[in-house]
Amino acid sequence: MASTAQNFMKLFRGSSHGTEAATPPAAPLTRRSSGLGELSRLWDSETPLCVLDLGSTSPANIRFFTERGHKIYSEDLLVASTEPSLITKDEEGKIVLDSRQFLADNLLYPAAHFDVVLCWNLPDYLDESLVRPVMGRLWSVLKPGGMLLAFFHTKDAGPDSPCFRFHIIGKDMLETQRIVLRREARRGPTGAIHTAINEGFRLQRVFNNRHIETLFRDFASIKFFLARDNIREVLVVR
Amino acid sequence: MSAPLSGDLAQIGKSVVIKGELSGSEDLYVDGQVEGSIALKNNSLTVGPNGQVKASVESKVIVVQGKLEGNVLATDRVELRKSAVVTGDITTQRISIEEGAYLKGKVDIQGKADKAAGK
Numbered sequence: 340m341a342s343t344a345q346n347f348m349k350l351f352r353g354s355s356h357g358t359e360a361a362t363p364p365a366a367p368l369t370r371r372s373s374g375l376g377e378l379s380r381l382w383d384s385e386t387p388l389c390v391l392d393l394g395s396t397s398p399a400n401i402r403f404f405t406e407r408g409h410k411i412y413s414e415d416l417l418v419a420s421t422e423p424s425l426i427t428k429d430e431e432g433k434i435v436l437d438s439r440q441f442l443a444d445n446l447l448y449p450a451a452h453f454d455v456v457l458c459w460n461l462p463d464y465l466d467e468s469l470v471r472p473v474m475g476r477l478w479s480v481l482k483p484g485g486m487l488l489a490f491f492h493t494k495d496a497g498p499d500s501p502c503f504r505f506h507i508i509g510k511d512m513l514e515t516q517r518i519v520l521r522r523e524a525r526r527g528p529t530g531a532i533h534t535a536i537n538e539g540f541r542l543q544r545v546f547n548n549r550h551i552e553t554l555f556r557d558f559a560s561i562k563f564f565l566a567r568d569n570i571r572e573v574l575v576v577r
Numbered sequence: 578m579s580a581p582l583s584g585d586l587a588q589i590g591k592s593v594v595i596k597g598e599l600s601g602s603e604d605l606y607v608d609g610q611v612e613g614s615i616a617l618k619n620n621s622l623t624v625g626p627n628g629q630v631k632a633s634v635e636s637k638v639i640v641v642q643g644k645l646e647g648n649v650l651a652t653d654r655v656e657l658r659k660s661a662v663v664t665g666d667i668t669t670q671r672i673s674i675e676e677g678a679y680l681k682g683k684v685d686i687q688g689k690a691d692k693a694a695g696k
Binding site for chain 1 (some may be wrong): 650672673674676677679680681682683684685686
């Protein structure tokens with residue numbers, strides 16, 4: 340299974356570099372999110388929830404959860420994955436990212452700590468060498484019964500599908516904003532400027548349903564929501 | 578951006594490096610490097626655009642334009658400007674975050690009732 344998935348994951352690697360360079364940042368758009376709507380019944384909980392947001396730091400999301408008395412943790416894993424010191428070579432001499440080092444620097448939380456993890460489109464844009472280790476760590480930091488929301492592109496999405504940040508603006512409404520990294524914003528946790536990043540993050544692969552099920556095979560249940568914009572929303576329960 | 582000027586404002590310039598405990602009863606503007614801890618219970622701390630603070634920070638108001646690594650406790654409010662890079666947990670009564678700011682950590686909003694109860 341691993342080799343099939345890995346081959347599939349290579350689908351978009353190495354194509355059409357730099358095509359986004361001249362594209363101006365798009366205005367924010369809104370989209371309805373069935374997955375978020377499904378999660379929304381949790382937000383009214385009187386018990387404070389622990390929510391982990393793995394997208395770009397979002398003032399809207401922080402406001403959304405703190406206004407409801409919940410604790411929100413913010414950690415931008417895509418930016419963290421651009422840390423140059425993570426670059427290493429595997430046994431075959433291929434350049435990969437050091438997943439052990441990545442997990443030693445990121446996602447450092449106690450086991451079973453979070454009620455909800457907002458993964459957004461992280462798996463589609465994260466380097467291949469980090470996807471499975473990160474999902475394994477997310478399983479361990481979720482509480483039993485905790486939920487994780489992730490978005491996956493469908494096969495109709497092209498390799499230049501832009502990476503978005505997601506701001507929660509209602510119970511099932513998101514504002515999406517294309518990520519265009521300014522030079523100053525290309526700083527990882529160490530503060531280093533990552534000149535290797537062009538303008539934004541590139542789609543690394545497209546998962547089909549079976550690959551998604553395999554990715555979340557340790558979770559108790561998985562639910563798919565289809566959307567019109569070449570995105571499948573996936574809600575998994577630990 | 579130049580440092581704000583005030584009669585009760587202490588400034589740490591961008592060429593200054595300090596290691597240790599900083600405490601005081603006046604506002605502080607840090608545009609240099611500080612490592613250790615900063616406690617300004619009834620005053621404000623501003624980390625300027627060139628500032629690099631690696632410290633636990635406790636203050637009434639904390640404004641970050643530069644880099645701050647450490648846990649943050651503000652009795653009133655925290656402001657993360659668009660150039661802010663913050664790694665650490667933030668506990669405060671109010672927070673404002675500009676688009677573009679980077680935060681790795683927890684945001685815990687505590688009301689006065691929470692503080693009194695020691696939550």
